[in-house]
Amino acid sequence: MKLLENKTALITGASRGIGRSHALLFADEGANIIFTDLQENENSASLLEELRAKGVRADFLASNAADNAQAMDVAKWVGENYGRLDILVNNAGITKDQLILRMSVEDWNLVMDVNLRSVFNYTKAFAPMMMKQRAGSIINISSIVGVNGNAGQCNYASSKAGIIGFTKSIAKELGSRNIRCNAVAPGFIETPMTRALPEEVRKDWMTKIPLRRGGLDSDVAKVSLFLASELSAYVTGQVIQVDGGLG
Ligand code: NAP
Secondary structure: OOOOOOOEEEEOOOOOHHHHHHHHHHHHOOOEEEEEEOOOOHHHHHHHHHHHHOOOOEEEEEOOOOOHHHHHHHHHHHHHHOOOOOEEEEOOOOOOOOOHHHOOHHHHHHHHHHHHHHHHHHHHHHHHHHHHHOOEEEEEEOOOHHHHOOOOOHHHHHHHHHHHHHHHHHHHHHHHHOEEEEEEEEOOEOOHHHHOOOHHHHHHHHHHOOOOOOEOHHHHHHHHHHHHOHHHOOOOOOEEEEOOOOO
């Protein structure tokens, strides 16, 4: 039996990157997948095709995770079309890096809205359904930057630290209904952005990572798979760092 057989999972911002990797891995383990992104594009179309080719039910919804009303509409749609949601992965996130003296209020607000308010929006939208089911696993994608801070990322680090406080609070609030809520905090993950860094900057990062390599999208998705499945039935309110020991 696959780990997520007969489960339905929703992943926000999943057309590419870490979210896409979650969608594909969860589908491999038998889950039906609903994924969102700001708009339909080549990535969302190809992911939908790949998921359906795996034999699971899959749907894409264009929706802005930062918008509470749109998150409520997504929950209504999922209720009407799937009847339940077992796993929610709050993955959508952006960066707008700048030193504090140069950071605009707009870039502060945008990062907080997309990264943190979205987690509130989706958790609030799906909590009633999960409470009725008396089952659910919520996985919030934070960052080690939310644990340690990072110069030039005070907006991003604050949003990711906020996710940790939110996760621990929801675990306490909804635990009695058998709803678990955990966070995953990735470190240096190999993405187009990190691959484009100058070679000496990359080398400097590698010397700081005990496992001496950047993480893969799939390294993050595998930890989320553990949190999504019954393998972690007694784990809630935790932050798991997926950072090769970077700390
Ligand atoms: P990515 O490749 O930039 O993917 C982010 C996805 O979120 C994109 O598909 C993007 O859509 C979507 N998105 C952006 N704003 C949205 C919104 N308002 N509503 C719905 N979807 C939205 O990023 P990633 O590297 O995979 O990161 C995924 C998560 O992991 C983020 O929360 C990020 O902070 C976190 N993380 C990443 C790293 C890393 O090294 N990559 C490290 C730690 C944590 P568009 O295609 O339209 O832009």
